[in-house]
Amino acid sequence: MNKKRQNIFLQRREKRKSGRSRSAGTWVLSVLLAALLCIGALSGCQKTEKEDTFKVVTSFYPLYIMLMNLTDGVDGVEIANMAEPQTGCLHDYQLRPKDLVRLEGADLFVANGGGMEEFLSDVLSTYPSLMVVYALDGLHEEDLLPGEEHAHGEEDFHEETEAADSLGALPSGVANPHTWLNPELYKEELQYISSILEEQDPENGEDYRENCDAYIRKIDELTAEYDDLKELPSKKGCVLLHESFAYLADAYGFPVMETVDVEKDSGFSAREIRQLIDLVREAGDAMIISDSQYSGRISRLLAEETGLVTYQMDSGVSGEYEKDAWLDAMRGNLETLRTASGMTSGSAVASENRVKDPEKPADSETGSREE
Numbered sequence: 001m002n003k004k005r006q007n008i009f010l011q012r013r014e015k016r017k018s019g020r021s022r023s024a025g026t027w028v029l030s031v032l033l034a035a036l037l038c039i040g041a042l043s044g045c046q047k048t049e050k051e052d053t054f055k056v057v058t059s060f061y062p063l064y065i066m067l068m069n070l071t072d073g074v075d076g077v078e079i080a081n082m083a084e085p086q087t088g089c090l091h092d093y094q095l096r097p098k099d100l101v102r103l104e105g106a107d108l109f110v111a112n113g114g115g116m117e118e119f120l121s122d123v124l125s126t127y128p129s130l131m132v133v134y135a136l137d138g139l140h141e142e143d144l145l146p147g148e149e150h151a152h153g154e155e156d157f158h159e160e161t162e163a164a165d166s167l168g169a170l171p172s173g174v175a176n177p178h179t180w181l182n183p184e185l186y187k188e189e190l191q192y193i194s195s196i197l198e199e200q201d202p203e204n205g206e207d208y209r210e211n212c213d214a215y216i217r218k219i220d221e222l223t224a225e226y227d228d229l230k231e232l233p234s235k236k237g238c239v240l241l242h243e244s245f246a247y248l249a250d251a252y253g254f255p256v257m258e259t260v261d262v263e264k265d266s267g268f269s270a271r272e273i274r275q276l277i278d279l280v281r282e283a284g285d286a287m288i289i290s291d292s293q294y295s296g297r298i299s300r301l302l303a304e305e306t307g308l309v310t311y312q313m314d315s316g317v318s319g320e321y322e323k324d325a326w327l328d329a330m331r332g333n334l335e336t337l338r339t340a341s342g343m344t345s346g347s348a349v350a351s352e353n354r355v356k357d358p359e360k361p362a363d364s365e366t367g368s369r370e371e
């Protein structure tokens, strides 16, 4: 019964997806782009100046932040981000001509993969020789969590991922593509992208490697501060309103009771809202995790109706172009997990477990963004 209800919300999204007319939009886009590129070609010789530059374009914000760290201080490399920094996840993203223009002259396009960039075929039909690297290809099949299509059981999920030539090329819905929210997987992706940069721009290979190591050290320092979350004797279940946090919950061993991918949707009928409320009630004493990239309207409603507490987390998909953006978002999320687990900031699971820095104030600013 539970599962049947959940299907309503998932199917709803499918319908929206398939109902969208892509072909007409793509055609208009191609014509516009052809015109823009012609103007570029006519305006002449700017390009030769840039020929020595190794240009890397990322599809969206979390990858741009990754590249900011990898290319920091490296000469002769230029990075650009295709989607605006406030775009958020790229599910259902409609390409615009100016997105495609940003890819002009790119030597490498860094995409997430796993269906996050459904528009990729449009990009490749405009730039057929563009080299694309998927962050997901830095992972192993067993690292991936099932996506929407397999939300009700993993039966053929592993068959599908094992059979895939490339994890990055998996279509939308098979695997959950929000892998950057597991710090260990994020590091694997980072090392993989770094190895591609080294290969494609060997002159700067050592610099990329050093940057990669330095960033990994920062990530390790951060996660080491929160190891006590892993040792919690009992962990609250989570109701996820966007599948992104499944990776974070998995990394820290918090059980996921329900995933209802509803936040990006608006305009639910009263009946659908009632069903959603019942579904969340059935999860029992859980925490609702809402994604700050969305309005929070549904999470507020669910909290009011069920009496459960909603915690807003940051999936690191939008913000300022700052090198430490991922680290800051992750720190906020880990603090939120601590708060939700009844631990105070900077204190251990149970104070008898370990001795903590006595100089740290017990109830300092937690950084959590509980609604």
Ligand SMILES: [Zn+2]
Binding pocket: 089, 090, 091, 178, 242, 244
């Ligand atoms: Zn997403």
